[in-house]
Amino acid sequence: MTLAAFLTDATVCIGCKACEVACKEWNEVPEDGFVWSGLSYDNTKALGASTWRHVMFLEQPAVAGPQQVDMQDPFRWIFLSDVCKHCGNAGCLEACPTGAIVRTNVGSVLVQSDVCNGCGYCVVSCPFGVVDKRHPDGRAFKCTFCYDRQSAGMMPACAKACPTQSIRFGELSELREHGHARVAELQQRGYSDARMYDPEETSVGGVHAMFVILGQPEAYNLPPAPEVPTIYLKSAWTSALVSALVLIAIVFAAFLL
């Protein structure tokens, strides 16, 4: 089984939003509100039920790599196309009580719209805040990793539409290797804060959407240490058990005494 993955590179993204448009058109995703956010050129603000690719526009008072001019008042503009991380250990999939959310044969996480009944538990279980309920439809939606296209041997719409190969699509371990090589190359060229966003060592068990970014992941609203909520189950159920025993003792004592 080959594991499909995205590697999205902020250092070659030009902020054209072709990925957002391609995703919308191919997947027939409805509009997500025509608002001017006032936040740089970003008017979709976050991933959501009807925003499966989200291009971020970061404005930072920092030097961009080997920048030579305007060093007194440095400024850099960074773009990054965010997407569902398709976690190795996915909170939404674990939480789904209907079996609507499944793991596909390419390792991605898919919400089956014909099964989902819109209970909303996946929404609070995603450590990346990706999946959401769509109104007034009522069901939960997120990136499908273009499972339909992948099943037909094609690459996802966003990766295909990307004009700069900022969005790369391929095999997970190959892309990871490519990402690390890209970071090393960037650092050699003076981008000292280039890094991979690839939370392998946390309970989400690695992601199928990795990113090459400049600076801290927090600036991109990428959680530095995401955890799948199932790690909290043991302690919560233990507490429930102990409290239940105390409750039995109280009630029995009340009727015995």
Add this chain to the structure above:
Amino acid sequence: MAENNVSQNSRRARASEERLEQIRREALETGRVASGAGADSSATVSSIIGAESYYNLAVLKEPTWTWEVPLYFFVGGIAGVSSVIALAAQLFHGPAPLIRVALWMALGGASICPVFLISDLGRPSRFLNMLRVFKWRSPMSMGTWILVTFSGCSFMALAGNELLYFGYANELVTTLRWAGEFSAAITGLLLASYTGVLVGATAIPVWNQHRHLLPAHFLTSGLGGSAAILELFGFLIPATQMIGFAAAGIETLVGFVLELFRGVVEAPLHHGKSGWTMRISGTLEGPVALVVRLLWGGTSTGRHAAAICFLVGALCSRYAWIWAGRASARDPKALFALQHAAIEAREGRVPSRA
């Protein structure tokens, strides 16, 4: 005509040369135009540059649960614990009318709860899809099965009890009632406590940081709530009094503990709509119910007052927890602070950023 329009819309900023001057002055003096009539125009240069999160936008998604869900937590908790009270009364020869009312409360709650849960769904017609999967690792799935089982068990207990009440006494009916009461008590405890796990085992920081407390908190509310309703039905016996004292005492302790937690993650428990609802409802079901019961617990009015205080507090605190979850999801800094602390703890460093 035009002048009429101007006077009608005089409160709204209108396009004019003066307005353009005003915008220019405001931008010059404050670095932003807050009085703009368009969409969000409050972003300032200083808030954009050097932000520690992406424009302070939410990382997580807010809980989408509607008003039915906190109400379900409340009713389910009371129904679940009622079956425990019925069993205890049965085992230790409590008053038969109390057992009957408690069993009716259990089945009544079990009948209303699915209505709340189904109407909360985005696609209510697909509620049966919940029953095509049994998933240990999903509290939502477990909760569905717990509620279904509890409904069956509490029906069995009530049916047995009613048959005995109307004089159909035989061995089968007695066995049915005992089996029903025992199984309803066990599944009732699960029903009253799993909601704490459901909320605690999520990505929402203020919920998962209190996952140890929530099941105990929710169970106690069910305990006190059930006894309170029994008191309001007229069962002013020592047992309900003692349960009332215990529940209000534990809730007082819970409120005290919550006040002690003052981290950035706990902000929704202390500030804003959720914070004030939490504090007021916690005071009602904790200290107020306790003091009323201590001072006037000898009179029926006093006990009724204490019972009502507890019920109102318990109900409102369910809403406060859901609202706190929403506020917590909106706050990226609390999430990052928590994760920085976790990273530093893992690496064995002294937390400095959190």
